[in-house]
Amino acid sequence: MKLDVNALGTFYRMAREGAGLAAGRLSHMTGVETQVGVTKLNFMRGKEISRDFDDGVDKVGVRVKLTGALDGHSVIVFDREAALSIVETLVSESDAEEFDEMNRSAVTEVGHIMNSGFIDGWADVLEAVIDVSTPEFVEGVTAEPFFGDIEETPGENDLALLFQSHIETVGAETGFRHYLFPRQRSMARLLERLRTSDGIDYDKLDGFDRMAERGAEEVAKTATTLTGIETSVEIRRLNFVSLEAIPEQVAEEMLVGVAFEFDGTPSGYLLFLFDEESAREIVDAMVPMETDVGDEGGFGEMGQSAIMELGNIMASGFLDGWANVLDTAIDHSTPEFIHDLGAAAVDPVIIQLGENQDFAFVFDTLVMADGKEFDCEVYAIPDEDDLERALNDLDVDRIEDAPTTAEFQEVENA
Missing domain, CATH: 3.40.1550.10 (CheC-like)
Known part of the structure; x- marks a missing residue:
């Protein structure tokens, strides 16, 4: 697999475009103004992903599987308190203390719309179709429940290209992280298409x-x-x-x-x-x-x-x-x-x-x-x-x- 700056630049624009669409959809759903934070393409080893994620904070997430122009998994991760804050905004009768069926459903819907925003942005840049599976709700403290069974996540010492975006809400504590784990074969096809040099x-x-x-x-x-x-x-x-x-x-x-x-x-x-x-x-x-x-x-x-x-x-x-x-x-x-x-x-x-x-x-x-x-x-x-x-x-x-x-x-x- 080969890459060059032009291909990575396209991926970066995909990430920024997707983050912008996701931020807009979060604002529309919650009525809270949002802004796109730092977007990065990270080359990270599996041990670094686990270390960054395993910070002792309870988290909830929504993940979907991608097929089409880009294969892999897209995962939205909220700190638990941030997710409860969103639930409280969306579901007036919720006590916003536990993730009962109603609250899980609300967070899953938000996460699915956010994932779709990112993915629609990538598809726009690629001028291609990316299909999305039914969203799955996940909760836990470590990386294992969120990424452990995703085939595309790298081994402890393997280097992987990870898309990472952060969207912040203005004046409220409802930030979240987004991860894209692309399948290597799918990435290789895209890189081959996008490269403008030997790479x-x-x-x-x-x-x-x-x-x-x-x-x-x-x-x-x-x-x-x-x-x-x-x-x-x-x-x-x-x-x-x-x-x-x-x-x-x-x-x-x-x-x-x-x-x-x-x-x-x-x-x-x-x-x-x-x-x-x-x-x-x-x-x-x-x-x-x-x-x-x-x-x-x-x-x-x-x-x-x-x-x-x-x-x-x-x-x-x-x-x-x-x-x-x-x-x-x-x-x-x-x-x-x-x-x-x-x-x-x-x-x-x-x-x-x-x-x-x-x-x-x-x-x-x-x-x-x-x-x-x-x-x-x-x-x-x-x-x-x-x-x-x-x-x-x-x-x-x-x-x-x-x-x-x-x-x-x-x-x-x-």
Whole structure:
């Protein structure tokens, strides 16, 4: 199975169109204004899907089977309290405390209409027919009741393309998640139809995801060495998103970070973003003396230098691992210090990338510290054309054997 940016871009438009139709139908049914949240195409392993889903919250869902232009399953999942809130809106005589027959029927009808909205949007984009089965009500806490018997869900270590959309209600707690699990053979047919280039073998993308995991592990090791704070790394997923959607994912708070441009095969941008408290922990660990971090949250010369030094070493660990696996050379720029609010921290990178492309693969990675506030979001955004060339040349057998050594450049004081 092969994919390319054009095919994935079509899938992304399908997801956005479907989310828009579903949001409109939810508003019509409940009288509550809705808005489409972040839409993503996620490349996720089965263990990551289970981890994200198994958050200890009671959930209810409605799932349908799809046939025709796209085969698979579509699943709408509500937190239990959100579903009861919808029931209370629709069924005036309901006590909205338990899922009796009436309440189950109401949620099933809502879920079916929502699923149909998504599916109609996909069919419109594909200019094709997608048939939908009778809806099935599901409830539980873990992923098992919702996805366990769906053939299309990936194994624990298998990488699958997952459509994920989120719609939010304005002024009310009735958000939900949507999952599409397409059948691989059906996806392969669509990809073949939609591709406009030779494309990338799917197993190469799987290999690139594993390569990113190795690079991220190197980041954690170098961070531990430099700061003395024991750190661990978590690759959450590889996303394919519209560039304009990336700022929507960034927390709306003051962020401190380091940005790099990297050049080679592939080229692109790399960002490390910390919340202010995490950045202060880093400065305290790296500069064991009182620094000029002001009461208003400013980072003075020594603080900026410490953050940039850590970012420089982490970037080297990440990118040198890639270069070794790809058997290429990847150089990165000197670090650029960032201290800004939410989306403004990533806007300069998005603007530069947007001159040549509409979509991006984003490695969403979290570096965590044991016992300290040291959370770091890592955004690795390669140029899409460079990435396709690099992956076509990737020898997946090299991934586990290639070294992930890093050479560090000295960072001059800001």
